[in-house]
Each structure stands twice: as structure tokens, then as C-alpha cells.
Amino acid sequence: MTRSVKRTFAVFVEDKPGVLNRVASLFRRRSYNIDSLNVGTTHEPGVSRMTIVCDADTDTARRIEANLYKMVNVLWVDDITHKQTIDRVLALIKVNCDRDQRDEVLKICEVFRARAIDMSPDRITIEITGARDKVEGLVSVLKPFGILELVQTGTVAMTRGVEKHDLAHPTVPASRNDAA
Amino acid sequence: MTPANPKLKNRIGESLSGAQIIWEALVREGVEVCFGYPGGAIMPAYDAMIQYPVHHVLTRHEQGASHMADGYARASGQVGVCIATSGPGATNLITGIATAMLDSIPMVCITGQVPSALIGSDAFQETDITGCTIPVTKHNYLVTKPEQIAPTIREAFYVARSGRPGPVLVDITKDAQQQSCVFEWSDDEIVLPGYRPDYAPLPEQLEEAVALIKAAKRPILFAGHGIIKSQATDAVIEFVEKTNIPVACTLLGLGGFPATHPRNLGMMGMHGETWVNKAIQDADLIIAAGMRFDDRVTGNLKTYAQNAKKIHIELDPAEINKNVWVDVPIVGDVGEVLADLLPHVEQCDRSEWLDYIDEIKGDSAVRDIKNLPDLGKLYAAHVIHDIYRFTEGKALVVTDVGQHQMWEAQYYKHDYPRKLLTSGGLGTMGFALPAGIGAKFAQPGDSVWVICGDGGFQMTQAELSTCAQEGIKVNVAIINNGFLGMVRQWQEFFFGGRYVATPLLSPDFVKIAEAHSLTGIRVEQRSEVEEAVRVAEATEGTVVIDFRVEQEDAVYPMVPAGANLHDMIQRPAAPNQDHNPIFETGEDE
Ligand SMILES: Cc1ncc(C[n+]2csc(CCOP(=O)(O)OP(=O)(O)O)c2C)c(N)n1
Numbered sequence: 001m002t003r004s005v006k007r008t009f010a011v012f013v014e015d016k017p018g019v020l021n022r023v024a025s026l027f028r029r030r031s032y033n034i035d036s037l038n039v040g041t042t043h044e045p046g047v048s049r050m051t052i053v054c055d056a057d058t059d060t061a062r063r064i065e066a067n068l069y070k071m072v073n074v075l076w077v078d079d080i081t082h083k084q085t086i087d088r089v090l091a092l093i094k095v096n097c098d099r100d101q102r103d104e105v106l107k108i109c110e111v112f113r114a115r116a117i118d119m120s121p122d123r124i125t126i127e128i129t130g131a132r133d134k135v136e137g138l139v140s141v142l143k144p145f146g147i148l149e150l151v152q153t154g155t156v157a158m159t160r161g162v163e164k165h166d167l168a169h170p171t172v173p174a175s176r177n178d179a180a
Numbered sequence: 181m182t183p184a185n186p187k188l189k190n191r192i193g194e195s196l197s198g199a200q201i202i203w204e205a206l207v208r209e210g211v212e213v214c215f216g217y218p219g220g221a222i223m224p225a226y227d228a229m230i231q232y233p234v235h236h237v238l239t240r241h242e243q244g245a246s247h248m249a250d251g252y253a254r255a256s257g258q259v260g261v262c263i264a265t266s267g268p269g270a271t272n273l274i275t276g277i278a279t280a281m282l283d284s285i286p287m288v289c290i291t292g293q294v295p296s297a298l299i300g301s302d303a304f305q306e307t308d309i310t311g312c313t314i315p316v317t318k319h320n321y322l323v324t325k326p327e328q329i330a331p332t333i334r335e336a337f338y339v340a341r342s343g344r345p346g347p348v349l350v351d352i353t354k355d356a357q358q359q360s361c362v363f364e365w366s367d368d369e370i371v372l373p374g375y376r377p378d379y380a381p382l383p384e385q386l387e388e389a390v391a392l393i394k395a396a397k398r399p400i401l402f403a404g405h406g407i408i409k410s411q412a413t414d415a416v417i418e419f420v421e422k423t424n425i426p427v428a429c430t431l432l433g434l435g436g437f438p439a440t441h442p443r444n445l446g447m448m449g450m451h452g453e454t455w456v457n458k459a460i461q462d463a464d465l466i467i468a469a470g471m472r473f474d475d476r477v478t479g480n481l482k483t484y485a486q487n488a489k490k491i492h493i494e495l496d497p498a499e500i501n502k503n504v505w506v507d508v509p510i511v512g513d514v515g516e517v518l519a520d521l522l523p524h525v526e527q528c529d530r531s532e533w534l535d536y537i538d539e540i541k542g543d544s545a546v547r548d549i550k551n552l553p554d555l556g557k558l559y560a561a562h563v564i565h566d567i568y569r570f571t572e573g574k575a576l577v578v579t580d581v582g583q584h585q586m587w588e589a590q591y592y593k594h595d596y597p598r599k600l601l602t603s604g605g606l607g608t609m610g611f612a613l614p615a616g617i618g619a620k621f622a623q624p625g626d627s628v629w630v631i632c633g634d635g636g637f638q639m640t641q642a643e644l645s646t647c648a649q650e651g652i653k654v655n656v657a658i659i660n661n662g663f664l665g666m667v668r669q670w671q672e673f674f675f676g677g678r679y680v681a682t683p684l685l686s687p688d689f690v691k692i693a694e695a696h697s698l699t700g701i702r703v704e705q706r707s708e709v710e711e712a713v714r715v716a717e718a719t720e721g722t723v724v725i726d727f728r729v730e731q732e733d734a735v736y737p738m739v740p741a742g743a744n745l746h747d748m749i750q751r752p753a754a755p756n757q758d759h760n761p762i763f764e765t766g767e768d769e
Contacts, residue, residue: 014374018310018322025314059501066498072319072339075374171497172379172511175388 002058006035008087008157011050011068012076015041019073023050026071032056032064036154047075051156066171077171084160090129091152092117093138095145097124105145112138123148185212187233192365198326199228199357202290205333207232208365209288211261213621215239215248217272219265220305222292224357237621237650240642242269244614246276246289247640251618253285254601255576255626257411259340260618263290267305270351271312275608277347278316282605283405283432286345288336289317295355296324309351318346324353326361338370343377344496345409379495381512381520388508389467389491390524396465396489398533399425402448405604406470406495407436408597412515416469417441419518424530426537428456430471432604435594440573445537449477450739451586454748455541457739461746462536463488470494470514473503474605479745493517544737547751550591554706560584560659560729563709565591567629567657570713576619576626578602580612580636582666584659586735588631599626610639616654617643627655627717634660634686641692647722648696655716656724658689662731669734673749693724701725 013019020039027034035053042049056064061079068077097105098121105124109116114128128138132155139150185207196204202225206214213235218226229236239245242264249260260280264273270291280287294303310320319339321332329352336348393399407416413436420427420443427437428448437444446453448460460466466488471477478484481503490506492499493514500509510517549561564587567575573593578601579585585602594600601619603611616630637658647654659665668682693700699719703712703726716723736751 018314021311022314029315059505063498063500063502066496066500069376070344070496070498072372072375172382173497173500173509175385175508176506 004055004057004060005081007054007056007061007064007079007081008085008155009050009052009054009064009068010078010080010157010159011052011074012042013048013050014073014075015046015048016073019048020050022071022073023052023068026067027052027054030064030067032060038154038156040156051154053155062171062173069171078159078163080157080159085157086160087131087155087157088129089132089135089152089155090127091135091139091150092125092127093142093147094123094125094149095142095147096122097145098122101145105142108138108141112141114138185210185233191363194363195360196363197224197228197358197360198329198352199224200231201326201329201361201363202333202352202357203228203232203234204363204365205330206261207234209333209337210258213237213252214261214263215245215252215618216263217242217245217265217269219269219292221266221294221354222263222269222290222357223265224354225263225290225292225352236263237617237646239614239646241640242272243275243610244617244640244643244646246273246287247279247608247611247614248618248621249287249289250276250280250285250611251578251601251615252622253280253287253618254615255598255619256622257409257598258622259286259288259337261288261290265292265305266294266309267307270309271307274313274316275610277313277349279603279606279608279611280347281316281318283603284345284409285347286340287347288333288340289347289349291349291351292357293322293351293353296353297355299324299353309349313349316347317349320349320351322351322353324356326356326359329356330363330365334366335370335372339372339375379497379511381510381517385508385510386517386520386524389510389521392465392489392491392508393423393467393521393525398463399423399465399467400445400459400463400488401425401427402430402466402468402471403427403433403437404430404469404471405432405436406493406514407433410470410495410513410515411597412470412518413437413597415515415518415522419522419525422522422527423525424528424534425467426459426534428452428460430474430477430604431589431602433471434589434600435597436470438595439593440595445541447589449474450479450741451590451735451737452477452739453541453590454544454737454750455537457737457745457748458540459537460485460488465489465491467491468493468506469518472499475503475741478503479739479743483744483746485745544751547736549736549751556705558704558706558727558729560661560727560733561587561591562706563657563659563703563727563729564588564631566706566709567631567713568592570710571627571629571717574627575599575629576601576623577629577631578612578616578619580630580632581607581609582633582636582664583661583669583733583735584631584633584665586666587659609633609636612636613640613643613654613656616656617646617650617652620652620654628653630654630656632656632658633665634658634662634689635664635684637689638686644692644696644698644722644724648698651721653720654722656722658724658726659729660686660689660726661729661733662686665733666735668732672732672734673738674740689724689726693722696722699723702728704728
């Protein structure tokens with residue numbers, strides 16, 4: 001058995017009522033712990049794309065994939081954990097910030113390539129997009145100012161290359177190396 | 181595909197109500213009988229039913245309807261159909277749906293739903309039944325428009341019966357049943373973009389399997405439910421007769437490979453035979469065909485079949501490496517895979533391995549209750565073995581859940597597939613009588629025996645009334661031990677003998693039968709068993725036999741839950757061997 005690591009799945013599903021519920025229900029029922037789940041439409045009509053991040057070892061990951069494929073509304077599943085990907089989280093962070101602190105906060109934003117999108121005499125709202133650790137980094141630096149509110153999306157991810165959605169059966173597991 | 185029923189008028193292109201379209205679609209899918217219970221939200225469908233050549237069986241509870249559809253499907257291999265109203269009607273189906281789901285039984289459940297405008301308003305008898313059944317169906321649908329009814333029902337049958345089968349629920353709003361549209365029907369192949377149940381084995385994995393089989397000295401083949409579903413009995417027999425590999429069956433695999441075949445060792449697992457479990461622990465190769473390494477067959481996974489390489493032939497890739505880590509997975513139809521392997525495996529006599537198993541078998545056989553004297557008592561195992569003898573092993577047996585279920589599996593030898601129906605995965609008490617009724621509709625020529633406990637029988641005994649109303653015949657053998665026997669046994673073994681909530685007071689079952697104008701028989705002595713079985717077989721109409729068996733008898737051998745497969749609680753050693761009524765009469769097999 002391999003170690004559990006954070007896995008990212010790109011899951012293409014039919015854009016029909018209840019599909020999100022079915023997918024979430026599968027993870028709940030089989031006790032696969034979801035870190036984050038994101039869903040939105042794609043450029044293809046009728047197709048939505050989910051990005052699901054969860055903890056799993058190699059075997060569990062394969063079974064998650066196989067179980068997803070068993071669902072009638074799931075079109076294509078790609079475990080992109082070990083592929084070259086672009087992963088992004090978007091966060092909005094509202095922090096305490098009076099006039100004297102403004103420069104400092106804005107400088108921090110610059111370093112993190114975040115943007116101030118709203119401001120009032122005693123607070124500032126910042127938008128950041130980036131990999132999860134970068135967002136976490138910004139949050140920890142802003143904490144001392146006093147975070148008033150924070151909202152963030154789960155990860156959305158995409159591979160760098162062009163993925164072909166072939167209809168072979170990618171969930172058939174390989175034999176163990178030491179067999180035969 | 182089933183040819184359209186000749187009694188069906190061609191109404192394609194006509195304007196029909198959604199209610200009519202439901203039956204148009206069901207009949208075109210080959211449905212001749214369905215099991216159900218009416219109510220407000222499904223009344224339009226019921227009203228349209230009389231125009232169609234479908235026999236509807238009115239059950240006494242919707243759980244009965246779903247178990248009947250399940251029994252029908254198990255006995256026939258066809259999709260079983262049940263129908264119920266919204267709200268409580270639909271929720272009452274759920275136990276039967278979950279039972280079918282865990283045993284991969286193809287079933288289509290039609291439920292009425294409140295009018296679409298009222299959905300989400302907590303309307304009278306509104307339940308989100310598609311939401312409720314997501315985890316216990318293979319798929320489900322909510323239909324709110326008449327035009328969606330025909331294609332959805334067609335798709336539901338396709339999903340239910342293809343790949344690894346399972347129950348599919350179609351929830352249809354009342355307004356969709358009432359509105360009309362032009363009826364259209366297509367017989368084209370169904371292609372669902374996200375659903376591909378057709379797995380073919382990979383050639384390199386077949387080769388690896390052949391190499392493992394060639395190298396094996398102590399191989400064993402597991403015959404699971406998949407053998408029966410894929411109609412692979414002949415393929416297994418051919419494979420086994422060529423390779424001489426002994427076979428162990430799962431509970432649901434019984435009958436998939438003939439019980440009396442010399443290579444059949446018997447059942448494995450918690451109440452499997454000692455020699456079977458021992459052989460598994462000693463094997464150097466397991467070929468698991470159409471089974472899923474349930475915890476009831478493996479016991480402690482850490483010590484399970486440690487010396488064996490494992491080949492897993494299975495249709496569902498999600499089952500591979502789920503419980504047991506396998507060396508060579510082969511994803512595909514088990515019959516096809518065995519046929520693919522057959523020309524590449526070698527003939528072999530395997531006398532050393534087979535002799536070894538015979539030796540361990542000899543030791544257990546003397547403890548076998550079948551070979552023990554009755555000492556004037558009525559033992560459940562004797563009753564079941566006698567039913568086996570007097571029905572000549574040809575009955576279609578449907579069991580409930582508990583001790584009698586395990587004794588049936590041990591003492592009724594099934595030589596044919598689809599002649600033992602039992603709730604293996606979910607272990608649903610109350611299954612037997614309704615499933616037996618469903619099975620009788622599927623196989624009217626068979627002698628159907630429902631074997632159940634006094635507890636389980638009372639869960640669904642109202643369906644006796646269905647038997648009476650339908651005028652159909654099943655023989656019901658109640659193994660009446662005055663306890664919830666299997667739970668009592670666990671209390672005896674693992675809970676200090678404290679019989680909490682297991683002593684069971686029952687009504688007079690003979691009178692219950694008579695109250696339904698059916699025949700009731702009471703049996704208290706071994707000597708009366710034969711007569712009772714013969715009378716039951718000869719009597720028209722359903723017969724209930726109340727077998728008053730020993731109350732505190734236990735099923736042996738037993739692997740306690742989670743224990744090592746080789747650490748079985750053995751049958752107690754034989755008492756006084758010289759009075760053996762079976763040996764004396766020479767009536768045994
Ligand atoms: C619906 C349901 N409830 C509870 C159980 C737990 N259970 C398993 S076996 C058993 C006892 C069955 O007693 P009985 O029907 O008399 O059969 P016996 O074991 O005596 O043969 C019980 C309560 C179950 N399997 N199904």
C-alpha cells in the first residue's frame with residue numbers, strides 16, 4: 001500500500017440536476033474525505049467540470065476513479081495528481097487596516113501579487129488568486145492585522161498539456177509487479 | 181431485446197397519456213408481471229394498466245413488492261418490476277431496493293410523485309425518493325414530463341440489466357402521468373456517454389493468469405454470484421474438469437457450480453465447511469471468479485490466504501483491491517474470461533492436493549450433524565436435509581436470514597443455478613416469503629420452498645394473503661425455534677449467554693395458514709418430516725409447515741466476525757454414533 005497523499009481529480013459530468021449530489025454522496029458513503037470540491041460549466045454544452053481534492057493512497061484513488069465511472073452521469077475522470085498542472089484558489093480577505101497600516105498592507109499585496117479591491121478608512125479587502133500555499137501564505141501574513149472575513153474557493157486545476165478524453169477503460173487496475 | 185408483446189397494439193405516433201406510456205414502455209421491455217401497491221400519486225398509472233397485457237400482483241406492503249420483484253429477477257435473470265405511490269409507498273420499497281443493490285439484482289422500481297408544481301413544498305405524501313435512494317440504487321430518475329417517460333424507462337431497463345446489474349428507480353410526477361404527448365419508441369441501441377459497462381479482459385493479464393495457474397500446486401477456484409449472473413456454469417465445469425482445480429462457493433454462488441460435482445468442496449466463509457476454509461488458507465493460488473471478498477467470507481484480512489497468489493475475475497473494476505490485494509485482476513465477464521483461459525490451461529490430476537483436502541474433510545465429516553442421530557429431537561439441519569432428500573434436490577429454495585439460512589446452505593445441495601435465492605449482502609429478514617412469491621411467478625413450473633425462521637416469517641407474513649388472493653403455491657417451511665436464532669447463538673457464544681430480546685412468542689402458524697384458507701401442518705418429530713414434505717408437494721395452494729425444532733441449536737462451524745479464517749468454532753464431536761437413523765435407513769445421498 002502506498003501512502004495517502006492529496007489527490008486532485010478532474011471529473012467531467014453531465015450538467016443535469018442532482019449530479020453534484022450524486023458525486024458528493026459517493027464520497028460520503030465510501031468515507032473518502034473531500035478537501036475541496038469545485039464545479040462549473042465548461043465550453044462544451046451540457047458538460048460540467050469538477051475539481052475534487054481529497055486524501056487517498058494509490059489503490060483508493062483508483063477505486064475512487066472506478067466508482068466515479070460507475071455513475072451514469074460521469075463522463076470522464078482524470079487523476080491529475082502527478083501530472084503537470086496549474087492549480088488555483090481564489091480568496092477574498094477583509095482585514096483591519098487603518099491609514100497608518102495601509103502602505104504596509106499594500107506592499108504585502110504586491111509581494112503576493114494580490115489586489116486590493118475595496119477600501120474604507122479602517123479596513124481593506126484583498127483578492128488573491130494562486131496556488132493554495134500562496135494563499136495560505138498571504139493569510140498568515142495578514143493575520144496580525146486582524147482578519148474580519150475570509151472566503152475562498154476550492155482548488156480548480158487544469159493540466160498543462162492537452163488531454164484526450166479517450167473512451168478506453170482507464171480504471172482497469174494493473175497487475176502487481178511481482179506477479180507471474 | 182425482447183420482441184414486443186404480440187398482444188400490444190401499435191400505438192406509436194398516437195397521442196397517449198403519460199400513464200399509458202408507462203405501460204407501453206414496460207410491455208415493450210418484456211414485462212408481463214409486476215408487483216405493487218396503489219396510492220394517490222400513482223393512480224393514473226394504475227388506471228391505465230387495465231388496457232395492457234400485464235399481470236399486477238397486489239402485495240400487502242411495498243417491501244413485499246420490492247422483494248417480489250427481486251425474487252422474480254433472481255429466479256428468471258430478467259428485470260423485476262415493482263410499483264408504488266409517492267411518500268410512504270416509495271419509502272416502503274427501500275429495504276427491498278437496498279437488498280437488490282447489495283446483491284446486484286436487476287430491478288426497475290416505478291414510483292408516483294406529487295405533481296411537479298408541488299415538488300419542494302412538503303406536499304401531502306411528498307418524499308424526495310430520488311434523493312433517498314441515491315446510495316441504494318444503481319441509478320435513479322425523476323420524470324416530470326410525459327415525453328420523458330418512454331426514453332427514461334428504456335434507459336432504466338438498460339442500466340438495470342447491463343454490466344453489473346442493479347436496481348433503478350424511476351419517479352414519475354402525477355402531472356406527467358396525466359398529460360398527453362405523442363408516443364414514440366425507438367429500438368436503437370442505447371448509448372449513454374458516461375456509462376460503459378462492457379469491459380473486456382486485457383490479454384497480458386490473461387497471460388499472467390495462465391502462468392500463475394501453470395505454476396500452482398494448490399490452487400482453488402472461488403465460484404461467486406457472478407457465475408450465475410453471467411450464466412457461466414458450463415464454462416466453470418469445463419475449466420474445472422480440465423484443470424481439476426477444486427471449487428469453493430460463496431453463499432450467493434451456491435448452485436452456480438453443481439454441489440454434487442466431485443470437485444465442489446462446498447461453501448466458504450463464516451459458516452463454510454472447515455475443510456473449505458482450511459484449503460483456502462493452505463492454497464497457493466486463488467482464482468476468484470465473480471465474487472467480491474465480502475467480510476463474511478474472508479474473516480481477518482491480515483491472515484487471509486497469505487500463501488496464495490490471487491487472480492480476481494470480476495466485472496466491476498471498483499471491486500478490485502477493495503478488500504483483498506490481488507496479483508492479477510481480470511476485469512470482464514466471468515464466463516467469457518474462463519472460456520478465454522480454457523485453451524491455455526493444462527490438464528492436470530492434482531492428486532496430492534485433492535488427497536490432502538479429502539483428508540481434512542474426513543475429520544470434519546464425522547462431526548456433521550447430518551450424520552448424527554436425532555435422539556428423538558427435531559434438528560433444523562435434519563429438517564432441511566430431509567427437505568433436500570424428499571424434493572430430490574430440485575426445489576427452488578428461497579431462504580430468509582438467520583440460522584436456517586446457513587443450515588440450508590450447508591444441507592440443501594444445489595446442483596442448478598438460480599435455485600437458491602437468498603439475501604446475502606444485506607441479510608434482510610422478511611425477504612423469503614415475498615421473494616418466493618416473485619420466484620414462483622418467474623418459474624411457475626418449479627416447486628418453490630420458502631425456508632424461514634419464526635422471526636423473519638413474521639416480518640412479512642402478511643404476504644400469505646397475497647398467495648391466497650393470487651392462488652399461487654409456495655411451500656413455506658418455518659424453522660420455528662422460538663428465538664431469533666442467529667442472534668441468540670451470538671449471545672450464547674459472545675455475550676455471556678444473556679438472551680436479551682431474542683425469545684420470541686409466535687402465533688399458531690397452522691391457524692395463521694388456515695385463517696388465509698391455506699393449509700397448515702405442524703411437525704414435531706423427525707418421523708413426520710417426510711410425510712409433511714410430501715403432503716405439501718401434493719397439496720394445491722400454499723402450504724405452511726411449522727417445524728418445531730430444537731430451540732438452542734447452533735450453526736457450526738463458525739468463524740467469529742473478524743477472526744482468522746482458520747480459527748473456526750468446530751462442531752462438537754459426535755455423540756453416540758451407532759444410532760444413526762440416516763445411516764440405518766440408507767437414505768442419505
Ligand atoms: C430486517 C432485519 N433485522 C434484524 C436482523 C438481524 N438478525 C439477523 S439473524 C436474526 C435472527 C433471525 O431469527 P429467525 O428469523 O427466527 O431465524 P433463525 O436464526 O432462528 O433461523 C436477526 C434478528 C436482520 N438480519 N434483518
